[in-house]
Amino acid sequence: MLLAIDAGNTNVVFALFDGRAMKGRWRIATDPRRTGDQYAVWLLQLLQIQGFSREAINRIIISTVVPRALHNLEMLAQNYFGIEPLIAGQAEADYGIDIDVDEPRSLGADRAVNAVAAHAKYAGDLIVIDFGTATTFDVVDFNGAYKGGIIAPGINLSLDALVGNTAKLPRIAIEVPKGTSVIGRNTEDQMLIGVFWGYVAMMEGLIARIRAEIGRPAKIIATGGLAVLFNEATDIFDAVDADLTLEGLAILAERADK
Template sequence: MLLAADVGNTNVVFALFDGLTIKTRWRIATDPRRTGDEYAVWLLQLLQIEGFAREDIDAFIIGSVVPRAIHNLSVFSRKYFDVEPIVAGQGSAAWRIAIDVDQPNSLGADRALNAIAAHDSYEGDLVVVDFGTATTFDAVDFTGAYKGGIIAPGINLSLDALVGNTAKLPRIAIEKPATDSVIGRNTEDQMLIGVFWGYVAMMEGLVSRMKDEIGRPAKVVATGGLALLFDEHTDLFDAVDSDLTLRGLAILAGRAVA
C-alpha cells in the first residue's frame, strides 16, 4: 500500500492508499522540526488502531510546500518502512505536465498535484480553487497544462489580520451569517458578513474574470477545508473534490514506480 504525505503550511495530511482508493487518513500540525522518530511514535500507533501494520506499506510519497519538512519525513520513511521516499516533483516523480508560466520552478507542489488530479478526473478547461492557508485559483487547460493562477490570503489569514491589528474586534468562528442580510446589526455580525460574504464575492469575481480570460467553457473544481462550507452558499463550483491533492500524490506515485 502507498502512504502519502501532503505537507501544507498549516497541516500535514497522511493518507493510506490501496490503488487510488483512500483507506484512511490522519492530520497533524505542520512542524518542520518534527523528527522522523516523532512521526513514528504518532503514526505507527494510528496505523495499528486502524488495523494496519507497517509491513503493509511498500511505497511512500511526499508532496510538500515546506521544503524543510522533507528531510525528516524521508528519514521516517527509510527508518520505519525501509522504503526510499518518492518526492513529488523530483526524479521519477517529475510533474510531467506543461507548466506554462514565467517561473515554472516556483510552482507549489500542492498546485501541481491539483492540476494533475483535476485533469485526470475532469474534462476540458478547469479552474481549481484550493482553500488552504492561502486560497489559490489555478487555470488548467484541456491538455492538462498548468497556465497560471491567483494567490489570495486564506480566509483565516484574513480574519487573523483583522483581529490582530485592531484593539476591540473579537475572535469569531468562520461560518455562514445567521441571515442573508449584508447590513449587520452588531459588531460580530458585521465582521462575519465582511469575512464570509466578502470572500464569496471575491471568489465569484475572480473566477468570472478567469473564465473570461480563458475564453472557453471551464469547470470550476473546489478543494480544501472550507470548500464544502462555501459550496452551500454559492453556485460557483461544478464539483467539490476534497481529496484532490492526495489523489494527485497517488497518481504521481503510480507513474514514478511504473
C-alpha cells in the same frame, strides 16, 4: 499499499491508498522541527489502531510546500518503513505536465499535484480553487497544461489580520452567516458578513474574470478544508473534491511504477 504525505503550511496529511482507493487519512499540525522519530510514534500508533500493519506499506510519496519539513519526513520513510520515498516533482515522480508560466520551478508542489489530479478526473478547461492557508486559483487547460493562477490570502489569514490589528474586535468563528441580510446588527455579525460574504464576492469576481480571459467554458473544482463551507453559499462550483491533492499523489506514484 501507498502512504501519501502532503505537507502544507498548516497541516501535514497522511493518507493510505490501496490503488486509487483511500483507506485511511490522518493529519497533524505542521512543525518543521518535528523529527522522523516523533512522526513515527504518532503515525505507527494510528496505523495500529485502525488495523493497518507497517509491513503492508511498500511505497511512500511526499509533497511539501515547507522545505524544512522534507528531511524529517524522508527520515520517517527510511528509518521506520525501510523505503526511499518518491518526492513529487522529482525524478520518477515528475509531474508530467507542461507548466506554462514564467518561473516553472516556483510553482508549489500542492498546486502542481492538484493540476495533475484535476486533469485526470475532469475533462476540459479547469479552474482549481484550493482553500488552504492561502487560497489559490489554478488554471489547467484542456490538454492538462498548467497555465498560471492567483494567490490570495486564506479567509483565516484575513480574519487574523483583522482581529490582530484592531483593539476591540473579537475573535469569531468562520461560518455561513445566519439569514440573508448583509447589514449586520452587532459587531460580530458585521465582522462575519464582511469576512465571509466579502470572500465569496472576491472568489466569484475572480472566477468571472478568469473565465472571461480563458474565453472557453471552464469547470470550477474546489478543494481544501473550507471548500464544503463555501459550497453552501455559492453555486459556482462544478465539483467539490476534498481529497484532490492526495489523489494526485496516488496518481504520480502509480505512474512512477510503470
